[in-house]
Amino acid sequence: MNSPRRDFLRFAGLASAAFALPQAIRAATTPPRVLVIGGGFGGATVAKYLKLWGGNVDVTLIDRNSEHYACILSNLVVTGSLPMDRIKLNYTSLQTKRGVNFVQGEALSVDPDAREVTVRTSSGRYAYSYDKLVLAPGVEFITPDGAYNADLTPHAWKAGPQTLLLKSQLAAIAAKQTFVMTIPKSPYRCPPGPYERACTIADYLKRKKKGAKIIVLDANASIQAEPINFGNAFAKTYKGVLTYIPNAPVTSVDSTAKSIITPKGTFKGAVINVIPNQRAGQIVTSAGLVNDPSNRWALVDPLTYASTVHPDIHILGDSQGTGQPKSGHMANSQAKVCADAIIRSFTGEAPDPLPVTSSACFSPITSTTASWLTASFQYDPVSKTMKRVEASFAEAPKPTSDGMQQMFQWANNIFADSFS
């Protein structure tokens, strides 16, 4: 039944029959090649699931670092509650267990017509060819006006050295000094994140730097996620320690003078944590893929995450502009939809017509309690958008110690689901 001659004839027959299906015949003789740029939650998950579900697919993941530090749990590293190692993730399991090729390098440019990406590694510049390209580079920060320097006034909105910098500045703050943080205009990476940071910092100051205060300048008109839990935390739990000022976007920053100008006044502090406004990652912009009305994000088909500009380039996670919240959990969710669609395309199949994505996360409110937030989205074939399922959208009734335990369980599992 499986004689080499019979197989050879099958191959010859397949070769002629597959003339009309170039991807399929390419796949029969050479595995289809997918290149993934960006090794965060989105990129790692799509690389893994392409291998897990795709069979003989050649997947190469490129990131400029040899390991990834998760933003999830990072606020607890900033306050010294957790060690940096707790959020350190590597690409070893993706390679050895899942068969993903990993290259440490910086993607410099995309040539969509040649289907090549130029990558700079420690040993030189290479052109990587692809059948499908996935861009998951996260966000790029829009430099605030003035004299802004993230090495002096850290954002710590990409985990790694910035996390440690903010941690050391916080540890050095003296009682009676002020920590000033700014929240960018929506949409930005991780809607509850800045409010979570405000809570963890306030909790730290209350416990360790009596008399120190935190001022929270929000560019938005109101709390963007979990308004009840964070609202209660600001008004009650941290009354006297935390001052929340909405409608206070950053007009300019002087990182050396540690001073921020807003329409609500000028604010100075011993520690200045400006989280700048955000846009799609640089590689997405330079590839000409940013085309949403705000000119910051890349529009994609929510069934596949394929760019509306170039159908062989997929964009998922923070950089895409479908209106879904930007988070690691959501990037992981979108990555699965994208991987499934890419694999189907290699056999000439249409994508799943009704995907569902889900966002969920847990936020520490005090050192012993955490709240949670969840929202899921269903594809609406009429508007061709992902619509939030209102019945699935809620914040925790209140922060609890159970919530804290669940937070660590969630972190363990999402780290492994994305990177192992």
Next chain:
Amino acid sequence: MKTQPSLSPIRRVRPSLPQLAILIPALLGGFSSALQATPPPGRLLAAQCFQCHGTNGQAVGGFESISGKSATAMLKELLEMSRRRPESIMDLQARAYTPDQLRLISIYLATLPAGSDDQNDD
């Protein structure tokens, strides 16, 4: 594509030898293994559970594993969660899906190998 004179010339990356080695058994053994068939129904939906319950429903260090259990029992529990007063995050998650989607998820999860549950039972 512009190249700067001071940088070394671009080198093109072709499929590596290990990848070519995969092709030989594929050519001899037929192509059904080289290309995956239509994904099983419910797989993509169920994969949305894996962020919390682990890849293929096998939780690591925390939440309950959800793979390899009775599809009927799983569906019953999911439907209950989607109907009762929402208090836990799972009550909200269950509301994200139509009953038919919950059915597909339950059937798919039942086909996966069971995880090793730890002492936490929710």
